[in-house]
Amino acid sequence: MTIKINYKRMMDNFLELVKIESPSNEELNMQLYAQKKLKSLGCKVTVDNAGKTFPTNAKGNVIGFLPGTIKSEPFVLAGHLDTVKPCKNIKPVIKGNKVTSSGKTILGADDRAGLAIIFEVLNVLKENKIPHPPISVLFTLCEENGMYGAKGLDITKLKGREGIILDSSDNDKLTVSAPEANTIDVEITGFAAHAGVEPEKGISALEVAAYALSIMQLGRIDKLTVANFGVVNGGESTNVVMPSLFLKGEVRSRNLASLKKQIKHMQDCFVKAQKKFTKKVNGKMVKPVIDFKVGLKYPILDIAVNSPLIKHITAEAKKHGVKIKPYSSGGGYDANILSGKGLLTPIIGVGYRQMHTLNEWLDIKMFNQTADIILDIVLNYKK
Numbered sequence: 001m002t003i004k005i006n007y008k009r010m011m012d013n014f015l016e017l018v019k020i021e022s023p024s025n026e027e028l029n030m031q032l033y034a035q036k037k038l039k040s041l042g043c044k045v046t047v048d049n050a051g052k053t054f055p056t057n058a059k060g061n062v063i064g065f066l067p068g069t070i071k072s073e074p075f076v077l078a079g080h081l082d083t084v085k086p087c088k089n090i091k092p093v094i095k096g097n098k099v100t101s102s103g104k105t106i107l108g109a110d111d112r113a114g115l116a117i118i119f120e121v122l123n124v125l126k127e128n129k130i131p132h133p134p135i136s137v138l139f140t141l142c143e144e145n146g147m148y149g150a151k152g153l154d155i156t157k158l159k160g161r162e163g164i165i166l167d168s169s170d171n172d173k174l175t176v177s178a179p180e181a182n183t184i185d186v187e188i189t190g191f192a193a194h195a196g197v198e199p200e201k202g203i204s205a206l207e208v209a210a211y212a213l214s215i216m217q218l219g220r221i222d223k224l225t226v227a228n229f230g231v232v233n234g235g236e237s238t239n240v241v242m243p244s245l246f247l248k249g250e251v252r253s254r255n256l257a258s259l260k261k262q263i264k265h266m267q268d269c270f271v272k273a274q275k276k277f278t279k280k281v282n283g284k285m286v287k288p289v290i291d292f293k294v295g296l297k298y299p300i301l302d303i304a305v306n307s308p309l310i311k312h313i314t315a316e317a318k319k320h321g322v323k324i325k326p327y328s329s330g331g332g333y334d335a336n337i338l339s340g341k342g343l344l345t346p347i348i349g350v351g352y353r354q355m356h357t358l359n360e361w362l363d364i365k366m367f368n369q370t371a372d373i374i375l376d377i378v379l380n381y382k383k
């Protein structure tokens with residue numbers, strides 16, 4: 001018996017999937033479809049309550065479980081249910097090795113190509129009575145606009161702590177590391193005074209901020225670390241010494257020590273500015289107040305290149321002539337959030353191109369090849 005991906009069935013399913021409209025925050029149709037489909041493929045299906053943690057018409061992330069026929073930890077296959085817009089009335093067009101949209105919408109291969117591969121792999125397992133490990137499937141909500149599904153995921157409902165996310169372009173690029181990102185919110189409170197009559201009695205929050213920023217390192221800090229302030233807000237009138245100012249920024253790094261060091265440096269700059277602008281007003285010492293808040297935007301993704309999981313994926317891809325290159329990204333993904341919850345999932349490409357544009361297209365050859373690779377990754381996984 002030869003165990004093979006049915007390319008035609010997978011393409012038919014892909015074409016069906018792209019027609020289901022489910023932009024971020026409105027994924028209910030896709031959630032219901034995925035539940036039904038996974039059930040028909042022999043999975044036990046649960047939906048968590050992640051939908052309560054952010055605005056969406058969906059109930060939650062879809063979690064499937066296919067019991068194994070060999071003893072092993074479950075392997076997790078993951079993708080996301082939402083797409084960017086415009087995604088109404090997607091009309092896929094096949095031309096040679098490409099699937100494109102009509103040009104009026106995105107294609108939605110991001111991430112329906114990933115979903116179609118997962119469904120097809122389960123299909124192959126269902127029709128062939130072949131030994132395989134248990135498989136968990138995770139389909140998240142709202143990946144595109146902030147990984148809210150992954151953030152709200154009830155990880156206790158999902159079995160298995162390693163697997164792979166099918167959601168990127170090239171299948172020889174495996175994203176294994178991405179930075180932790182921290183938000184930096186700074187509120188500077190100075191003292192208001194009439195700028196025309198008695199400016200010396202005021203402390204300008206703007207000047208405090210300007211001084212702090214002038215002595216601060218921002219931008220590229222080192223190979224693994226970047227820092228930026230992207231939002232500034234303050235002041236109402238030109239004749240008032242600015243009493244308060246808000247700054248919003250972030251620091252990202254793939255090295256947690258460097259991340260901490262940069263945040264401390266930024267805070268120190270504000271402390272120095274605070275000292276510099278402390279002064280006597282009406283015989284009393286007054287100083288600007290600095291409220292410096294650090295928040296976690298998303299945790300680090302850092303899977304060792306020589307870990308058994310990455311070695312396994314690399315070896316299976318090699319059988320299909322694909323030489324995996326581990327990749328370090330500067331962005332944040334579902335994989336970051338999942339890693340923070342103890343689930344390790346590098347990200348593999350599935351053949352989509354120019355995603356998030358009207359020119360998005362799917363490379364059919366790479367799509368098929370990735371399905372072959374994923375099938376082998378699953379079949380030969382044992383832990």
Ligand SMILES: [Zn+2]
Binds near residue numbers: 168
């Ligand atoms: Zn995606």
